[in-house]
Structures are given as structure tokens and as C-alpha cells.
Amino acid sequence: MTDRAARAPTAPGPGPGAAIGAGTAIRTADLRKTYQTSRGDVPAVRGIDLNVPSGELFGLLGPNGAGKSTTIGMLTTLVLPTGGRAWVAGLDVVADPVGVKRRIGVVTQNNTLDMQLTVAENLEFRSRFFGLGSGEASRRAGQLIDAFGLGDRRNAMATDLSGGQARRLLIARALVHRPEVLFLDEPTAGLDPQTRVNLWDILRVLHDQGQSILLTTHYMEEAEALCDRIAVVDHGEVLARGTVDELKEGTGADTVITVRYEGAVPDGLVAETGLAARPGVEKVETGHDRIRVFASDPDGVLGELVAAGARAGLTVRDAAQLKPSLETVFLNLTGREYRE
Amino acid sequence: MTSTTSTAAPPDGAGRGGPDGTGAGADIAALIAEAPVPQPTLAKTFGAMMAREFRVLRRNSISTFMRAVMQPLLFVFVFTYVMPKIGGGFMFGGTAGAAAASGSGAAGAVNFATILVPGLMASMLLMQGIMAVTFPLVMEFSWQRTIEDRALAPVPIQVLGVQKISAGAVQSFLGALIVFPIVLLVHAAGQAPHVHVTNWALLVLILVTASLLTSALGLLLGTVMDPRKMQMVFAAILLPATMLGCVYYPWSAMHQIRWLQLLILINPMVYMSEGLRAVLTPGVGHMPMWAILTVLVGGTAVFGYLGTRTFTRRVLN
Numbered sequence: 001m002t003d004r005a006a007r008a009p010t011a012p013g014p015g016p017g018a019a020i021g022a023g024t025a026i027r028t029a030d031l032r033k034t035y036q037t038s039r040g041d042v043p044a045v046r047g048i049d050l051n052v053p054s055g056e057l058f059g060l061l062g063p064n065g066a067g068k069s070t071t072i073g074m075l076t077t078l079v080l081p082t083g084g085r086a087w088v089a090g091l092d093v094v095a096d097p098v099g100v101k102r103r104i105g106v107v108t109q110n111n112t113l114d115m116q117l118t119v120a121e122n123l124e125f126r127s128r129f130f131g132l133g134s135g136e137a138s139r140r141a142g143q144l145i146d147a148f149g150l151g152d153r154r155n156a157m158a159t160d161l162s163g164g165q166a167r168r169l170l171i172a173r174a175l176v177h178r179p180e181v182l183f184l185d186e187p188t189a190g191l192d193p194q195t196r197v198n199l200w201d202i203l204r205v206l207h208d209q210g211q212s213i214l215l216t217t218h219y220m221e222e223a224e225a226l227c228d229r230i231a232v233v234d235h236g237e238v239l240a241r242g243t244v245d246e247l248k249e250g251t252g253a254d255t256v257i258t259v260r261y262e263g264a265v266p267d268g269l270v271a272e273t274g275l276a277a278r279p280g281v282e283k284v285e286t287g288h289d290r291i292r293v294f295a296s297d298p299d300g301v302l303g304e305l306v307a308a309g310a311r312a313g314l315t316v317r318d319a320a321q322l323k324p325s326l327e328t329v330f331l332n333l334t335g336r337e338y339r340e
Numbered sequence: 341m342t343s344t345t346s347t348a349a350p351p352d353g354a355g356r357g358g359p360d361g362t363g364a365g366a367d368i369a370a371l372i373a374e375a376p377v378p379q380p381t382l383a384k385t386f387g388a389m390m391a392r393e394f395r396v397l398r399r400n401s402i403s404t405f406m407r408a409v410m411q412p413l414l415f416v417f418v419f420t421y422v423m424p425k426i427g428g429g430f431m432f433g434g435t436a437g438a439a440a441a442s443g444s445g446a447a448g449a450v451n452f453a454t455i456l457v458p459g460l461m462a463s464m465l466l467m468q469g470i471m472a473v474t475f476p477l478v479m480e481f482s483w484q485r486t487i488e489d490r491a492l493a494p495v496p497i498q499v500l501g502v503q504k505i506s507a508g509a510v511q512s513f514l515g516a517l518i519v520f521p522i523v524l525l526v527h528a529a530g531q532a533p534h535v536h537v538t539n540w541a542l543l544v545l546i547l548v549t550a551s552l553l554t555s556a557l558g559l560l561l562g563t564v565m566d567p568r569k570m571q572m573v574f575a576a577i578l579l580p581a582t583m584l585g586c587v588y589y590p591w592s593a594m595h596q597i598r599w600l601q602l603l604i605l606i607n608p609m610v611y612m613s614e615g616l617r618a619v620l621t622p623g624v625g626h627m628p629m630w631a632i633l634t635v636l637v638g639g640t641a642v643f644g645y646l647g648t649r650t651f652t653r654r655v656l657n
Contacts, residue, residue, distance in 0.1 A: 035657075073657075078491055080656050102380060102494040110484040116396040125395075128388030129493040131380030140376060147367030178375035205365045209372040 025089065025181045025212035026052040026075060032083030033070050033236075044070040046236040047084065052214060052229075054180075057207045059227035060216040061326065067236035068216035069109060072185045075214070076106045089180040102130070105174030109185040111166050113158040113173070120145060120154050122173055130177035137176075144172040148202075164195035171202060182206065184215040188222060200226060220326040230326075232333060239333040247329045254324040255298040256331050259305040260290040261314040273308045275301065283332075289317075294332055380494045386503055389490065393507040408468060408515045412460050412522050420453040420527040450624055453533035457523050458616030459587030461516040462550065462609055466581060468515030469554025470561065470573065473508035477562030478570060481654060491655050500655070501559060501648035508555030513547055535620050542629075546615040549636040553608060556640055559647035563654050585609025590617060592625035611635040 033045040045067040052058040060068045073079030075088055077097035086093045089103040114122050120141050127137035145154055148168045153161060161169065167187065174182060187203070188196040203226055207213060217223050223230050224244050231241040240247055248254070265286055270276065276284045280297025293301050298321060306316055322328050397404055480487040490500055523533050537543055561573055584604045586594075591614050594601035604610050615632040617624055626632075 076492065078488060078656060098494050098496055101492055102378075104492075106488075106492050108485075108488055110486075110488070112484060112486045112488045114392070114489055115486065116399070117392070121392075121395065125388060125392045126489075126493075127378070128391065129380070129385050129490070130378040131384045131494075132376060132378055134391075136376055143367075143374070144371060147371050175371055175375075177378040177380075178372065201365065202368055205368045206372065209369050211372060 023054050024051065024087070025054045025056065026050055026058070026087070026214055028071075028075070028084065028086040030084035031071065031074060031081055031086050033067075033074060033079060034082045044236055045074070045081075048231075048233070048236070048238055050231060050238075052212065054212050055210045056228045057203070057213045057215070057226055059223040059230045060214070060233050061218070061220065061223040061227075061230050062216075062233035063218055066218075066233045068218075068233055069185055070236075071233075072106075072183050072214070072216055076104055076183055077101055102177070103180040105177070105179030105182045107167075107170045107174045107182070107184040107187055109189065111170070113161075113166060113169060115157070115159045118155050118157055119150055119161070119169055122158055122169060123176060126173050127176045132176075140176055144176065148172045164191055164198070167191060167195070167199060168202070171199070175206075181212045181214065184213065186216055186218065188217070188219065196222075220330075224326055232326075232330060234330075234334055240329065244326065247326065248324045250329075254296050254328070256292060256294055256322045256328045257298055257301045257305065257320070258290060258292045258322075259302070259309065259319045260317045261309050262289075262317050263314055264289055265291060265314070266312055269308055269312050272311075273304055275304060292331070294328075382495055382499065385493055385495045386499060389493070389500070389503045390507060393510075397511070404511075407471060408464070408511075408518050409522070411467065412464055412519045413526065415460055416453075416456065416519075416522050416526045419456055420451075420523070420531045420533075423452075424528040424531045450621075451531055451533065453523060453527050453531050454535070454621050455588065455590060455624060457519065457533045457535055458620050459585075459589075459613045460523070461519045461547075461616050461620075462585065462612035463582050463587045464515040464519055465512050465547075465550050465612055466554045466557075466578065466585075466609055469508055469512040469551065470558045470578065472511035473504055473555050473558030474562035474565070474573065475570075477504070477559065478565070478567045481563075482567060487655060497652045497655050498648045501651040502644070504651070505552060505555045505559055505644060505647065508558050509548070509551035512551040512554050516547060516551070533621070534623055536622060537620060538622050539619055543616075543619040546612075546619060546632070546636065549633075549640055550612040550615065553612070553636055553640045553643060556643035556647045557608070559651055560643050563647065563650040581607055581609045586613040586617075590614070590624050591627050608635060608639050611639075 028048055028050045031045060031048045031050075032043070035042045035044055048067075048071060050058075060071060062068055070079055074081045075086055075093060077093050077100050081094065088100045091099045091103070093100050114125070117125065120138075123141035123144050124134070124137045127140045128134060132140060145151055148171070150165060150169060150172070153165060158166070158169070171184070171187070174184075184203070188199050191199070200222070203213065203215070207226075215226070227244070229241065229243055230247065232239045232247070240250060242250060265288070270284055270286050270291060275281055275293060278301075280299075281293055281295045281301065283294040285292045285294075291305055293305070295301055302319060302321055306319065309316055322331070477487075491497060493500070524535075527533070561577065565573060584600075585607050586604070586609070591601065591604075591610060594604070611627075611632045614627045615629075615636060618626040618629055618632065
């Protein structure tokens with residue numbers, strides 16, 4: 001991480017009133033957002049603390065509705081926090097939203113391209129919004145179009161782009177003014193696998209150039225493939241954070257074995273197996289019709305669960321043994337299946 | 341993924357390319373290294389946003405022109421050509437002229453075309469102001485929220501609201517000007533309107549404030565109306581504002597129906613029609629200029645304030 005920070009772009013440092021050092025891209029302290037609706041207060045983000053050094057590719061991983069987009073909304077000044085504070089590129093997002101907007105690039109989850117404009121015009125006008133003259137804006141647009149492989153779509157209307165092309169243009173547009181921090185909200189949601197891999201390549205190149213990036217994703221493999229560090233988020237809270245390896249080690253249980261039966265699990269079935277006391281088993285959870293075991297040594301566990309069910313007259317409906325992954329991390333943290 | 345140098349060498353896979361063709365790792369790397377350093381200012385960003393509006397207007401020039409021309413053209417054609425031909429100009433020219441004469445004290449026949457010129461311009465101001473601001477806004481706030489594109493520009497959100505009012509006012513202003521050549525060219529023999537500009541500066545002032553007023557109202561409507569109830573804008577706002585906005589008759593002639601004459605004072609359209617009537621067709625009676633300017637300037641300020649406030653609240657949730 002330190003070598004990356006050292007190579008961080010020499011973009012203008014935080015302006016007057018900076019609350020944090022220049023080496024920090026994003027910091028939040030107990031950041032909260034509660035929406036007031038007709039059905040009462042709905043907390044979307046319930047006290048999130050983040051610290052992302054410059055040059056890092058940081059991921060917010062969580063299921064839909066976890067509060068990721070709301071968090072990005074607050075960091076990019078379009079959602080007003082109801083509690084806590086946040087700084088981006090050294091500036092307070094509430095006190096200096098214009099300063100923050102000058103220093104960030106945002107790839108929204110929705111297709112927010114200007115549908116009245118062509119591909120080239122989308123880039124030109126965005127450049128001009130950020131103060132480039134029209135000649136310079138046009139050069140910058142050409143450079144971005146070539147780099148993002150949109151050359152043959154230069155004069156196409158934004159409405160006529162495929163999903164992958166639109167997403168590439170959204171990323172290109174977020175880069176026109178060389179942002180200090182790039183935000184991507186679910187950048188590959190809804191894209192085909194080939195396009196997704198292409199976008200990953202783009203993000204890796206940006207990251208290798210020292211670009212600070214925060215992305216949200218609900219794809220575990222995306223977080224695993226791209227991110228230096230991850231915060232696992234659910235119900236508006238950070239459940240765990242660290243590198244992928246740290247997260248896997250941190251759970252203490254490498255493998256998750258789940259067996260679901262055709263009927264309800266009778267009381268005492270788990271105790272009868274003696275699994276909870278067995279060396280290498282960290283935790284045993286019983287649901288209505290299923291038993292889940294978190295184990296560092298999974299040998300024989302699955303067999304024992306099937307056998308115990310048979311003794312109680314239960315047929316196994318399905319069984320799964322998950323190798324250590326972010327999915328097992330999530331299961332271990334929440335006790336729930338990952339809702340994609 | 342992390343074994344990198346600061347050279348522009350593409351990492352694994354970046355040169356792979358795909359059907360979508362992104363084999364440009366080095367190019368993308370260069371984007372960061374060779375980026376210009378932008379120096380946005382409020383004026384530059386505002387100017388660029390206005391330039392964007394004009395680019396879109398130019399692209400849609402045919403549909404924009406049709407939208408701006410058809411309504412006044414058909415109105416003028418029916419009321420100053422067809423009606424005088426079939427009714428001998430009796431119905432409209434006669435009564436309106438008489439009413440106008442009694443209101444202003446000036447004798448002589450004021451034909452309907454003369455009544456209609458300022459009224460039609462005011463009607464165009466309102467129509468164009470709402471079409472130019474309200475309808476695009478409803479689209480921008482709909483499910484894709486494309487408004488976020490410009491909301492991320494480095495200016496306060498209020499400035500974006502003011503920019504939308506300004507862009508709408510330009511369209512509204514141009515829409516009103518289109519009425520001029522139409523009324524001067526299209527009419528039956530002897531039915532030409534008597535237009536005489538007494539004070540050009542006052543005409544410009546009234547047109548500009550009226551344009552700003554309608555487009556500020558457009559911003560307010562676009563941010564408070566439920567998109568599913570947009571038809572309501574026509575039924576509950578545009579139609580009554582136009583029919584009861586002194587478009588087809590001067591306000592002074594309304595003294596015959598005193599309660600209505602007082603009721604329609606809540607309608608900003610009345611002041612736009614009467615203001616234009618005062619500077620374009622002085623032969624027709626009109627309400628005092630101080631009242632007209634107070635409402636046009638005050639109304640712009642009030643609607644502008646409310647519009648940018650609700651707009652900012654909708655953008656920042």
C-alpha cells in the first residue's frame with residue numbers, strides 16, 4: 001500500500017480547511033443517513049467508518065439494499081448525511097460540496113449519460129463543465145474516445161449505445177478532469193461476462209496509475225478480483241474490513257457446510273451429533289430445516305449431518321460445502337445466505 | 341494486479357480486447373498522465389451548460405421551430421383571417437374593439453388582431469417556458485435520474501437551477517418573438533394589427549422579465565409535480581392561465597364582469613399580456629405599468645426562489 005501511496009498522482013492537494021492529510025482519499029466518521037418516509041424513518045446507513053489511503057482500490061461489498069449507493073451518494077455530495085462526517089480528497093463533503101465535486105469522478109449505477117448528446121459531446125461538455133476551453137475539451141474527448149475503444153461510436157447518440165459501451169463512456173466521462181478520487185457504483189451490474197472482464201482490465205490500469213478508486217459491488221468475485229481492501233456492508237453497517245485474505249482468515253472458519261432437510265430439524269439432533277464439541281468445528285447453527293457448520297477441518301462433517309438426519313428420519317434436500325471465500329465470510333458474519 | 345511500475349505498460353489482460361474493443365491499456369494509462377488540469381469557475385461552468393442547451397436546441401431545431409410556430413400561426417390564421425372572412429369581422433373585432441375603446445377612452449375601431457398580438461405573445465411565453473423547462477426536468481428526474489450528470493458539475497446545485505431558468509427564458513423569449521412576423525404577415529385584408537412600439541427599452545424589459553417568470557414557474561412545476569400527473573399541468577394551469585389571462589381581451593374590458601376582473605388578478609399571465617399590450621398596442625386600454633412591472637419582477641423573484649429551492653431539494657435527497 002505504501003508504494004502505491006508514494007506513486008499517488010501529483011494532483012492538487014487538499015485546499016484550505018482540509019481536515020485530513022493529503023495521503024487520504026476518503027475518510028468517514030460515524031456516517032449516517034436516515035430517510036424520512038411516510039412509513040416512518042428508514043435508516044439506510046447506520047454509522048460507517050472508512051479510511052481509504054490515496055492510490056487504493058477500495059471496495060464496498062454487500063447485497064442490494066445494504067446502503068452502498070447511499071454511502072457513495074453522501075461521499076459524492078448528492079445525498080446529505082443525517083449524521084457523522086465525511087471527507088473526500090481532504091474536503092468535508094457537506095461544508096465544501098463544490099470543492100469535492102471538482103476533485104471526484106463518479107460513475108453512477110444508472111445510465112446518466114446526456115441522452116440529447118452524442119458520445120463525443122457527452123465528453124466535450126463534461127470537460128467544459130470542468131473549465132476546459134472548447135478546443136481543449138474536444139482534444140480531451142478525442143483522447144478518451146480512443147482510449148476507451150469508442151472510436152466508431154464517436155458521433156452516435158448516447159441513446160444508441162449498448163450497455164457495455166454506455167458503461168465505458170460513463171467511466172471515460174468520469175475521468176475528463178483527472179479526478180483525485182474515482183467512485184464507481186456497481187460498475188458491472190447487468191453486463192455480460194466478457195464486457196465485465198474488459199471493465200475490470202480498465203479499472204486495473206487506472207489503479208496501476210495510482211488512481212484512488214472506491215467501488216461498490218454486490219459481486220463477490222469482483223471484489224475479490226479487483227480490490228486492495230474491502231469493507232463488507234449489510235443493513236447500513238460495516239461488518240468487517242480488510243484485504244480478502246485477512247477477511248478469510250479473520251473468520252476463523254475456513255469452510256461452511258450446509259445441509260437442508262425435507263422436514264423440520266428436531267430438537268436435540270445437533271447435540272446428538274456431538275459436532276459442536278468436535279475439534280476443527282468453530283460453530284454450529286440450526287435453522288428451521290437446516291444445519292450449518294463452520295469448520296476449519298471439514299472432514300466427515302457432511303457425512304455426519306446426513307447420517308444424523310437419516311437416524312431422525314429426515315431426507316436430505318440439498319447439501320453444500322463451501323470453500324473459504326468471501327461468501328463464507330459473509331455467511332459467518334451475518335448467519336444469512338448472501339442475497340445477490 | 342499489484343505488481344506494477346509507473347510506466348504505461350498495460351497489465352495482464354488489458355491488451356486482450358474483446359468484441360467491444362478495449363485493447364488500450366496504454367491509452368488509458370496516458371489519460372491519467374497526460375490529463376489537462378482543469379480550472380473551473382462558476383462563469384465557465386455556467387457558460388458551458390448554456391452552450392449545451394443551445395447545442396441541443398440546434399439539433400432539435402425543426403421540432404423546436406414547429407413547436408414554437410404552429411400555435412401562433414394557427415391562432416392568427418383562424419382569428420384574423422378565417423373569422424373575419426366568414427363573420428365579416430363582426431363578432432370579435434366589433435365587441436372587443438368597443439370594449440377596448442370604452443376602457444381606454446380612445447375612439448376608433450380596434451380590430452381583433454390588435455388585441456391578439458400581445459395576448460398571443462404572452463401565451464407563447466408561458467407555453468414555451470413550461471415546455472422548455474418542465475418537461476425536460478420531469479425526464480431528468482425520472483428513473484435514470486440523468487439530472488445527476490449536471491448535478492456533479494463543480495457548481496452549487498442552486499446555480500444549476502438558475503441555469504435551467506435562464507435557458508428556458510431564452511426559448512420563451514424567442515417563442516414570443518416568433519409571433520411578430522406571423523401577425524404582421526397573416527391576416528385578411530384590412531385586418532392588420534395596429535402595432536406601435538412606444539418604448540423599446542420597456543418592451544425588452546417586459547419580455548425579459550416575463551420570460552424569466554414563465555421559466556421560473558416551469559422549474560417550480562417541474563420539481564413539485566408528480567410526473568404521473570403531468571396532464572394536470574395542462575388542465576389545471578396552462579389552460580385556465582391562458583383562457584383567463586387577458587390573451588383574447590384586454591383587462592380593462594373586463595369591468596363588465598367585476599368579480600372575474602378581480603379574480604384573474606392572481607394570474608401572472610394577465611400582467612404579461614397587459615404589459616405587452618401597454619408597449620405594443622397603446623391604442624388599447626391597459627392596466628397601470630407600475631402594477632405590471634411589480635408583478636413581473638416580484639413574480640420572477642418569488643417563483644425563482646421557490647423553484648431553485650424545490651429543485652435543490654429534489655436533487656439532494
